[in-house]
Amino acid sequence: MYIDLHVHTTFSDGSFTPEEVVIYAKSKDLAGIAITDHDTIDGNMEALNTGKKEGIEVVQGVEISVEHKGGTMHILGYFIDLTDKGLITFLEKLQNGRQERNFQILKQLNNLGIEITYEEVLERSCGAQLGRPHFASIMVEKGYVESHKDAFNRYLKKGGPAYAERARYYPKDAINVLREAGGIPVLAHPFTLNTRTQQELRAVVKKLAHFGLMGIEVYSPDHTTKQTENYLRVAEQFGLVVTGGTDFHGANKENVDLGSLMVPYRYLEMLKALKTVK
Ligand code: AMP
Ligand code: ZN
Ligand code: FE
Ligand code: FE
Numbered sequence: 501m502y503i504d505l506h507v508h509t510t511f512s513d514g515s516f517t518p519e520e521v522v523i524y525a526k527s528k529d530l531a532g533i534a535i536t537d538h539d540t541i542d543g544n545m546e547a548l549n550t551g552k553k554e555g556i557e558v559v560q561g562v563e564i565s566v567e568h569k570g571g572t573m574h575i576l577g578y579f580i581d582l583t584d585k586g587l588i589t590f591l592e593k594l595q596n597g598r599q600e601r602n603f604q605i606l607k608q609l610n611n612l613g614i615e616i617t618y619e620e621v622l623e624r625s626c627g628a629q630l631g632r633p634h635f636a637s638i639m640v641e642k643g644y645v646e647s648h649k650d651a652f653n654r655y656l657k658k659g660g661p662a663y664a665e666r667a668r669y670y671p672k673d674a675i676n677v678l679r680e681a682g683g684i685p686v687l688a689h690p691f692t693l694n695t696r697t698q699q700e701l702r703a704v705v706k707k708l709a710h711f712g713l714m715g716i717e718v719y720s721p722d723h724t725t726k727q728t729e730n731y732l733r734v735a736e737q738f739g740l741v742v743t744g745g746t747d748f749h750g751a752n753k754e755n756v757d758l759g760s761l762m763v764p765y766r767y768l769e770m771l772k773a774l775k776t777v778k
Pocket of ligand 3: 747
């Protein structure tokens with residue numbers, strides 16, 4: 501029995517709708533998945549309902565991008581109360597920040613000779629939380645780049661010529677709001693933190709644990725075996741639960757298939773054991 505605890509849908513930058521992704525998970529014989537869209541919880545209800553209908557366990561979740569100097573920090577939140585007012589307000593602020601940033605990315609792409617209109621981007625996103633993978637898809641389609649990877653490497657990656665920053669919260673605030681909403685905060689794909697030394701990594705995790713972090717996403721397709729082993733040790737050192745997921749985006753991220761990491765079901769059981777009643 502395998503699970504995948506990091507899945508995006510069309511409510512952020514995945515290419516499968518929540519219903520489609522749950523049905524796809526079932527076709528892959530997965531025992532459970534978690535929906536972790538960027539800065540929105542709006543895809544969860546549809547996924548939960550499909551899960552009930554199809555008989556596959558669906559965990560409601562979210563992925564929040566927070567401030568982190570020198571790299572990228574994402575905090576996953578599992579088992580959040582979808583009606584929590586504090587969380588909803590918090591996410592609305594992030595969504596507004598996204599919109600401002602997207603205008604800037606578009607302008608910069610246009611200045612670089614890439615002809616994309618805001619209408620095209622809107623059409624592509626169908627009301628979703630717009631992210632860079634949406635821009636990348638259009639760039640591939642229009643032949644400006646060869647792949648998503650190419651779009652990021654040449655234009656969209658942090659520090660790239662079309663990159664734009666957006667307003668973010670501090671890790672402490674994201675962890676707090678997730679805990680207040682009855683959720684379990686987990687550090688996503690720690691390799692993106694870009695920590696250069698073991699001490700630096702431990703210092704970051706120690707701080708997060710102090711803020712109330714409860715887990716680390718040790719299993720991720722982008723981690724080397726050595727990194728995975730290291731993150732396992734760090735999780736153990738700070739008493740954090742271990743999770744794993746593919747960061748599935750469907751066609752919006754090449755070479756990653758749902759469930760391909762074969763994360764055993766017991767990790768979901770350990771996560772559930774931490775579930776708090778608000
Ligand atoms: P955004 O929410 O707009 O910041 O976009 C974040 C998403 O972009 C992530 O979930 C990744 O799927 C994708 N992404 C970020 N950096 C890269 C990269 N260097 N190459 C490919 N995809 C990336
Ligand atoms: Zn994404
Ligand atoms: Fe992420
Ligand atoms: Fe993700």
